[in-house]
Amino acid sequence: MAEDHEVVVFGVWGSAYSRRVETALKLKGVPYKYIEEDLSKKSPSLLKYNPIHKKIPVLVHNGKHIVESLVILEYIEETWQEGYPLIMPKDPYQRALARFWAKFIDDKCFPAIRKACWGEEAQEREKAGEEAAELLKLLEKELQEKRFFGGENIGMVDIAANVIGFSLGAYEEASGVKLMTREKFPKLCNWRDEFMSNSAAIKENIGPSREELISFLRNYFLKK
Amino acid sequence: MAEDHEVVVFGVWGSAYSRRVETALKLKGVPYKYIEEDLSKKSPSLLKYNPIHKKIPVLVHNGKHIVESLVILEYIEETWQEGYPLIMPKDPYQRALARFWAKFIDDKCFPAIRKACWGEEAQEREKAGEEAAELLKLLEKELQEKRFFGGENIGMVDIAANVIGFSLGAYEEASGVKLMTREKFPKLCNWRDEFMSNSAAIKENIGPSREELISFLRNYFLKK
Numbered sequence: 001m002a003e004d005h006e007v008v009v010f011g012v013w014g015s016a017y018s019r020r021v022e023t024a025l026k027l028k029g030v031p032y033k034y035i036e037e038d039l040s041k042k043s044p045s046l047l048k049y050n051p052i053h054k055k056i057p058v059l060v061h062n063g064k065h066i067v068e069s070l071v072i073l074e075y076i077e078e079t080w081q082e083g084y085p086l087i088m089p090k091d092p093y094q095r096a097l098a099r100f101w102a103k104f105i106d107d108k109c110f111p112a113i114r115k116a117c118w119g120e121e122a123q124e125r126e127k128a129g130e131e132a133a134e135l136l137k138l139l140e141k142e143l144q145e146k147r148f149f150g151g152e153n154i155g156m157v158d159i160a161a162n163v164i165g166f167s168l169g170a171y172e173e174a175s176g177v178k179l180m181t182r183e184k185f186p187k188l189c190n191w192r193d194e195f196m197s198n199s200a201a202i203k204e205n206i207g208p209s210r211e212e213l214i215s216f217l218r219n220y221f222l223k224k
Numbered sequence: 225m226a227e228d229h230e231v232v233v234f235g236v237w238g239s240a241y242s243r244r245v246e247t248a249l250k251l252k253g254v255p256y257k258y259i260e261e262d263l264s265k266k267s268p269s270l271l272k273y274n275p276i277h278k279k280i281p282v283l284v285h286n287g288k289h290i291v292e293s294l295v296i297l298e299y300i301e302e303t304w305q306e307g308y309p310l311i312m313p314k315d316p317y318q319r320a321l322a323r324f325w326a327k328f329i330d331d332k333c334f335p336a337i338r339k340a341c342w343g344e345e346a347q348e349r350e351k352a353g354e355e356a357a358e359l360l361k362l363l364e365k366e367l368q369e370k371r372f373f374g375g376e377n378i379g380m381v382d383i384a385a386n387v388i389g390f391s392l393g394a395y396e397e398a399s400g401v402k403l404m405t406r407e408k409f410p411k412l413c414n415w416r417d418e419f420m421s422n423s424a425a426i427k428e429n430i431g432p433s434r435e436e437l438i439s440f441l442r443n444y445f446l447k448k
Contacts, residue, residue, distance in 0.1 A: 071323045
């Protein structure tokens, strides 16, 4: 049984949220078993492990289940700490900033991006597009001259920002809405290049192919 | 200048989010200066310290500013740790559960409660009321036989649940919508009694009076 493995991830390969969990485990070098869920027919295990939200990703560690991708990232950081690469700073203030930006990405950026690409009405999409541009500007500014949001290494904010690094380009292509140009967001675009190509933890973790991701997203959002 | 104090909280007395920060500081025994904000005329300091969301609460500690109440709670926990009462468990899994429930309260319960009490249309309020009841059931179940969500002592989830402990009764009275009866939610009601009366950190922190809170909420929500 899958649950006999020490670390199991229930995910959907096209979901940035699932990728976060896998990226963190790969960065730490923690082996895990990955189970692909079919969102149109959720498995009894997923429903058992996440009875409240019934969503991926779920991390199961020695039988204990943890849900919500940012909560899982903190769990991974705290569980595999000594002797493992860290994804969060040590200083409480820097940690607070990391949590702030990760939350900002989830609460503000991602909903605006989704609406800009997949909103029902043209006017709604346009308004969300403007909002998304303002939010991306804040991320562009936050990057400053840093290589990653986490500094020299990929940290929690980078992993959370995979909704931009991993998903945004495919969102744009699948929906036909362009949000992030190199001209307007040079730092974010450079960051995306670095993020997507630099680390084996990301590269090995991109999934089947870009075409398949685009097709996955079209199916997912147009069905809704 | 207020900013010369080591710890400053910018808040609004009727806001459960502000209360969270004050409750945590009081539980820890950390002295602070409190600055009441006027949301209709936000101070230059608030806009300087929270330029992105422009919201209370803001915690300023030795000139560093932290925003978002749950992020602030984690900062307070990490900054005043050794020799201070803890508001989070030590075990990573228990910490993940605390973060899960705190997020659940903010992302699910509070929006449903607000909509049930202050939604624009009767049908919207009714639907939100049913949703809120389902969500409160989950909290009722999570309490089990514990005195607090945190066990024998008030922890992060209790502090986050002050939107129920501190606000819900006043919400109900101000809006005329009843969501939490003792008959349906005996454990949550007992928890609220304990939470609101047991600890000086909460009692001293309730604000002017219930009548004033109700009046504050009516003004706040009916103006929107």
